[in-house]
Amino acid sequence: MVKVGILGAAGYTGGELIRLLINHPQAEIVFANSESNAGNKVYDVHEGLMGDTELEFTSEMPFDQVDVVFFCFGHGKSEAFLKEHNIPANVKIIDMAQDFRIKGNHDYVYGLPEIHKEEIAKCQHLANPGCFATCIQLGLLPLAKAGLLTNDIAVNAITGSTGAGQKPSATTHFSWRDNNFSVYKLFTHQHLHEICQTLNELKPAEAPHVVDTLDEGYEAKGITVDFIPYRGDFARGIFCTEVVTLNACPVESDITALYKSFYEEAAFTHYSDKALDLKQVVNTNKGLVHVEVFGKKVVITSMIDNLLKGAVGQAVQNMNIMFGLDEKAGLNLKASAF
Numbered sequence: 001m002v003k004v005g006i007l008g009a010a011g012y013t014g015g016e017l018i019r020l021l022i023n024h025p026q027a028e029i030v031f032a033n034s035e036s037n038a039g040n041k042v043y044d045v046h047e048g049l050m051g052d053t054e055l056e057f058t059s060e061m062p063f064d065q066v067d068v069v070f071f072c073f074g075h076g077k078s079e080a081f082l083k084e085h086n087i088p089a090n091v092k093i094i095d096m097a098q099d100f101r102i103k104g105n106h107d108y109v110y111g112l113p114e115i116h117k118e119e120i121a122k123c124q125h126l127a128n129p130g131c132f133a134t135c136i137q138l139g140l141l142p143l144a145k146a147g148l149l150t151n152d153i154a155v156n157a158i159t160g161s162t163g164a165g166q167k168p169s170a171t172t173h174f175s176w177r178d179n180n181f182s183v184y185k186l187f188t189h190q191h192l193h194e195i196c197q198t199l200n201e202l203k204p205a206e207a208p209h210v211v212d213t214l215d216e217g218y219e220a221k222g223i224t225v226d227f228i229p230y231r232g233d234f235a236r237g238i239f240c241t242e243v244v245t246l247n248a249c250p251v252e253s254d255i256t257a258l259y260k261s262f263y264e265e266a267a268f269t270h271y272s273d274k275a276l277d278l279k280q281v282v283n284t285n286k287g288l289v290h291v292e293v294f295g296k297k298v299v300i301t302s303m304i305d306n307l308l309k310g311a312v313g314q315a316v317q318n319m320n321i322m323f324g325l326d327e328k329a330g331l332n333l334k335a336s337a338f
Helices: 012-021 077-084 113-122 131-145 192-202 252-262 308-322
Strands: 002-007 027-033 068-071 092-095 125-127 153-159 226-231 238-245 269-271 287-294 297-304
Touching: 002 012, 012 027, 012 308, 068 077, 068 308, 092 308, 113 131, 113 308, 131 153, 131 192, 131 226, 131 238, 131 252, 131 287, 131 297, 131 308, 252 269, 252 287, 297 308
Parallel strands: 002 027, 002 068, 068 092, 092 125, 153 226, 269 287
Antiparallel strands: 153 238, 238 297, 287 297
């Protein structure tokens, strides 16, 4: 039984993580930390869990009693937390913020199971991918691995309001978001860094080399992506379309075969011969991908649930891999039929 601690347990990701772990056959939550809610029942905040658990939030952090700690912090808080607190070396960390996703002076493995499963299985510290980053990468990985990507990649993706976190803001509260649609962070979204990092790692050595830049002086030596994110008027899910212009006109059956082969053994990512709709993945840990070809252009549709495959579902999937469990354990979630 894997003993689990959760930090930042009162937010959306904390609530979804608790929902998954109380039903996980080989995991036990030892503590769910929230300073502001200490002593309250978890279901006082995450009301959908009433009747499922009597777990209480705590201000305590007994790291010596757990095997793994999930960081459900906002971006930038994980690194700051580790500077102020000592977590025993034998305790694994799964961080859902962006603090350690870019390679640097740390030992965190980037936890995208579709390509990093072996590294995940051996790691002590894991950086869980971002939600947009996961969805976009699932659409591009097969082309990147085959060395077919050029620097002509245009991405549009729309996300549900839960992607912005639990704290209300001017662009997340119901009266603004309902029946509304908007664009934000054009070409500068923070997830571009990790997306480009992965695509360039996969690019074969013989593929064309180009140099381009992203926002704030971030330099991506190789493949870059033009990304336009949208705020949707729904709660959860990400629907992404990617247009990739290749150097030559491919045969559509060759491209679909490439995708099917790439995801043949993936636990949760599947290729669909049919066009996709978002309800197929909401409340599941699935990633679905569909491809069509128009001349030199490959149009990829990919989609995930931003809170599950884009956050805690993938985090639990990574925990399973890290502890040698069935990769699907605790993640037998089904989409609604309607």
